[in-house]
Amino acid sequence: MERSILQLSKWLLCNVWLLFLLTACNSKPEASHKKHEKVIETVDVLGALPQYASDPANNPGNPQKIKLGRFLFFDPILSGNKDVSCATCHQPESNYAEFLETSIGVNGVGSGSKRRFREPNEIPFVKRNSQSVLNTAFNGIKNNETYDPESAPMFWDLRAKGLEQQALEPIKSFEEMRGSYYHKDKIIAEVLNRIQKIPAYTKLFSEAFTGEKNPVNELNLSKAIAAYERTLVATNTRFDQYMRGDKNALSVSEIDGMNTFLKAGCAKCHSGPMLSDYKLHTLGVPDTKNRKESDTGINNNYAFRTPTLRNLRYTSPYMHSGKFLTLDDVLMFYEDISGGKIINPKVKAEQMDSLVTHLDVNFKDISSIIEFLNTLNDDSFDKTMPVKVPSGLPVKGL
Template sequence: MVTSVFLAGCGHAPEKKELDRPRVKEIAKVSALPKIVKTPIGNPNSEEKELLGKLLFYDPILSGGKDIACASCHHPTTGYAEFLDLSIGANGKGLGSKRTFKEPNDIPQMKRNSPTILNTAYNGIHGKDDYEPENAPMFWDDRVKSLEKQALEPIKTLEEMKGLHFSKSQILGEVAARLQSIPEYKNLFAEAFGADAPIDSIHIGMAIASFERTLVANNSRFDQYMAGDINAISHSEKEGMELFKSVGCINCHNGPMFSDYKLHVLGVPENKKVPEPDSGFQESFAFRTASLRNLRFTAPYMHNGSFQNLKQVLEFYEDISFGKTRNPSVSKEMFDPLVRELQLSVKDMSLIISFLNTLNDEDFDKEIPKRVPSGLPVGGNIQ
């Protein structure tokens, strides 16, 4: 399924110390990602489900206008994110930062940034195995739990995939009927779920979720370091890690995914493309802490793509740490209690960013199907 890229405490860089060996007690709040992905009891993975889910992910047959696929906004060439501040779904054309609305356009602008699908299989994780995929938090406002439910939400949303062709109550039934009319999909669903299983929204969500759980990037240089390779990250990157802990970033960006998966109020500035303020979870202006993994692929940052780079993010935290608000709808009294004095030098910022770069991992599935069963353009209108 980026809100708060950092929440910060107070303090400065630690005194120089021996940094070559991971110290379990000191970095217990962060850890390597597990190699095995947990699956829901009701939806164990299988090769048949994964294949079906992958084809559905790339097939624009799921959208109201048959022109938008999940991959239109979550494409492997852009790290399964988009490189746009705000996503463009229905009535869009192009890929990544080049994606625009077609003219004429009567589709509203989406108000949120498209997070990467990579590692969403681990959403909700705090330790090695202490997460429940059935209850994994999804979206910037935690509005649904589990990848199975997440996969269906864009199909039902006007700005994302539904468009103006069908009502919200009609679209899932329409999509199921389309798939039922395609012999290849009938065979694929039977192979994945059994001959008697219906082609319906439940099984569509289960198949897409099964594919999304294969999209993992769990062998970053940080993961290698935590596994015992003391040379996987440099001395300056280790200094950045120490600073990341000492100034309090770790208070919210912890666990294997560097996220506490909680909702926080920070007063991120509004995106001027959105006419009304985005009030987040239950109109509280709270948004979920984003993972810090693979930040190379997820810019622009925050829930509405307000910041183009990580330096701008850290400068934002400098401002709010001293009570300066950048959002007129959010007073400093509304700030999360974990926001407090930061005082980072330019060098400190550089060291933290260098550490965050150790969390990048480019070794993930980038294979794109050559065709999809509907015969429509793979990935939708992305050319």
């Protein structure tokens, strides 16, 4: 009897164990172990620009205000040493950018690639590459969303919102326009004091801001420059024409390049009408050698804002440090990243943005992508400069 019970127990134990094995073998894997499929964006994540930029409610544009802003933009009266203007680093002939790795502001002389520091000199190079002012009126615009020009993200580190806030920051910057003679908190007052002594400017301010008792003030200074900058747009690229419905605006090979651009994952960051998500990303871009210190960005993690891809033909060199001279250089950099290489030795692997590490940029696709990028160029923007400025100083500066 006891032997029969023992045999039955063994039989039950074996069958329970067999049932466990069968259940384990037939069970489905956990969802967390499923392989994620690669998501490829469609052309719908891109977009055409509006024909004209929108004005913020508190700064509607008018011809008088734009005229004043144009004079101010080209007048070195705004700088501490009266030697550099906004247009020194944002030149009409260079797409309102500049052909330098990083700019030479105060105590510089010459234009473009020929610009150099005067001697003696204690002023450093500007910290980052000069971005184009062209189309900055559209910064932050997204597909199918209401656009707010007052909150438009500005600068490589997003430290300002709206063109009005952006306009005064270079004037306050030591190496850009302020120089050594004035404190950051005093330079705007000094500039306004100079302007108030110039009859032509006091008249222009009164015409631009009618009804105001004392129109020459800090707020109106920023509003006038911003109003002018909102006229600097290039909105009729062949890409825009294509996105607005003209399917003959792009060639077959250019459309192939656009599809390669999307397939490679470029549109994960370069999306919307400005082809930018206007977010900060850590890419491991090498530092400029124009500065001794490493540029770690506003959050000390080497993250910088995604730049627009519009009018790239005219805005070389590229990236926040200006380290890449050609679009081929930029795309080769992204190919290195997709292969696991980090170019900046100060950037750690865990800091790299996952969106960029999952790119699929191959050498064989680079020429095709560049062919698409060239459809984003529009040379029909306003390049006119005043013959002279009210201060009597050299237009654009020294």
